[in-house]
Amino acid sequence: MLNLVIAETALETVPEEIFKHTSLKKIRNNGKKPTDLLLDRTLHHFAILSGNLEQDYKRARPDISHIILLSALATPLFKKNQLKVFIHTINDQFIKIGDNLRIPKSYTRYEGLILDVIKNKKIISNDGQSLLEFSENLTFLELLQKHIKPDIVIGFSTNGISKTFENISKELSSFNNPCAVIGGFPKGHFSPQIESHLTKKYSISSSSLEAHVVVSRLLYEYEKTNNFLI
Amino acid sequence: MLNLVIAETALETVPEEIFKHTSLKKIRNNGKKPTDLLLDRTLHHFAILSGNLEQDYKRARPDISHIILLSALATPLFKKNQLKVFIHTINDQFIKIGDNLRIPKSYTRYEGLILDVIKNKKIISNDGQSLLEFSENLTFLELLQKHIKPDIVIGFSTNGISKTFENISKELSSFNNPCAVIGGFPKGHFSPQIESHLTKKYSISSSSLEAHVVVSRLLYEYEKTNNFLI
Numbered sequence A, B: 001m002l003n004l005v006i007a008e009t010a011l012e013t014v015p016e017e018i019f020k021h022t023s024l025k026k027i028r029n030n031g032k033k034p035t036d037l038l039l040d041r042t043l044h045h046f047a048i049l050s051g052n053l054e055q056d057y058k059r060a061r062p063d064i065s066h067i068i069l070l071s072a073l074a075t076p077l078f079k080k081n082q083l084k085v086f087i088h089t090i091n092d093q094f095i096k097i098g099d100n101l102r103i104p105k106s107y108t109r110y111e112g113l114i115l116d117v118i119k120n121k122k123i124i125s126n127d128g129q130s131l132l133e134f135s136e137n138l139t140f141l142e143l144l145q146k147h148i149k150p151d152i153v154i155g156f157s158t159n160g161i162s163k164t165f166e167n168i169s170k171e172l173s174s175f176n177n178p179c180a181v182i183g184g185f186p187k188g189h190f191s192p193q194i195e196s197h198l199t200k201k202y203s204i205s206s207s208s209l210e211a212h213v214v215v216s217r218l219l220y221e222y223e224k225t226n227n228f229l230i
Helices: A022-029 A041-049 A062-073 A107-120 A140-148 A165-173 A211-225 B022-029 B041-049 B062-073 B107-120 B140-148 B165-173 B211-225
Strands: A002-009 A083-089 A094-097 A122-124 A130-135 A152-162 A178-183 A200-203 B002-009 B083-089 B094-097 B122-124 B130-135 B152-162 B178-183 B200-203
Touching (some): A002 A211, A022 A041, A062 A083, A062 B062, A083 A140, A094 A140, A107 A122, A107 B107, A152 A165, A165 A178, A165 A211, A211 B062, A211 B211, B002 B062, B002 B140, B002 B211, B022 B041, B062 B083, B062 B107, B062 B211, B083 B140, B094 B140, B107 B122, B107 B130, B165 B178, B165 B211
Parallel strands (some): A152 A178, A152 A200, B002 B083, B152 B178, B152 B200
Antiparallel strands (some): A083 A094, B083 B094, B094 B130, B122 B130
16 A cells, blocks of 8 residues: 655645736636636736745646646556545645546546535545545644554655665555655745655656656556556 | 657547537637637537547547647656657547647647647747647558658557566667557557557556556656666
8 A cells, every 4th residue: 555645736726815916807707706716827827926925836736736646546556446645735735535536637627626625625426435535724744644644754856865766666665554745836845844754755867857757657666566567 | 769659549620510519509609610629528528429420439538648748748758859759640630749849738728739730730949940740641551651660560459468568668679760659549449550550569457557657657667778767
């Protein structure tokens, strides 16, 4: 069993102060509320620029979590219930991915699903299984302590110690309840709040790799280490 | 150098006979033309159902090519110009991906880019490099003969001979100009027109894997075989 946390993920509804910006007038006039939209640099660029958002370079990229989930949830590891996936957001919100979630391929449907769970806190399948759960005000540490209880926490960062995916997978596999942590943001590094709870921090390439590439390669090597690909 | 062909890709503008369907009335009234939209099951489901499209189960999934390209073009292999990517579509259209293309993360922008190249045949960067090229009526065989000239063509299919990514990568790497072929469609198998030009056909898993997972794993192993990850 492997736990994967996507940390400080650039995923949030539009903050009130951004929603008021003149460039979003048309959206307001359409009757939309800030909670009806995910903050997205593609659409809200000017409002973000003038909005004085803290750490704005780490935010407004909901597509990043979508492609990480598309990559992770399509693996045999996830399909055989050997991978638990958790999203921790830049605002300390938390989304738990259920074992049987089929993530929508369409971004529009993904956005709808995320907005739905933020609003209703839980999405249950027709046969009663939890597909998504949402909670607020959960720090990274609380996520680890309450939901995972890992015996090792390995983070991926360009400023970590150089190590191959193969060797990282072997190290993770030598623990009972290992946890891998990858940043769900476009630029920058983990904040000290995350850093301080990483047992180890590894870099897997001299050039920086997008998060979904790191996740794809890690899960593949983890499957190989554990003889999953037969 | 590795060539990757995404074959019989579910990527096309809306066929005229689909565009006439009553369920697309609103789109027509908005002044859209069939060439302004990619055929998409998410949006045109009812029109497709009643449209008598040939092989409709293999069509109308433009998101598949998007996520394959997101996976392939984010690899060090592509970034160091050691991977050439070609899209062959279900209608024998052909899109050549330029070495310096940065594929839009946003699906909406991806759709806009593809519609643009279908209309204008070529997209050139500000500094004069070809980013995308489009041509019509190019069979898979012609694509191989005119644009790639491979010395081996390996296709991925659940009905191929079982072999690991590692061994397939070694085999590909033993040739000068190898070509890997993956289906860009949601269901079914390669048509005989594709099958007959595959030198080898391999299966890499007992369960079927989505195309982007196969591409991610293959390119990673190919990098490993060729000592790319230093």
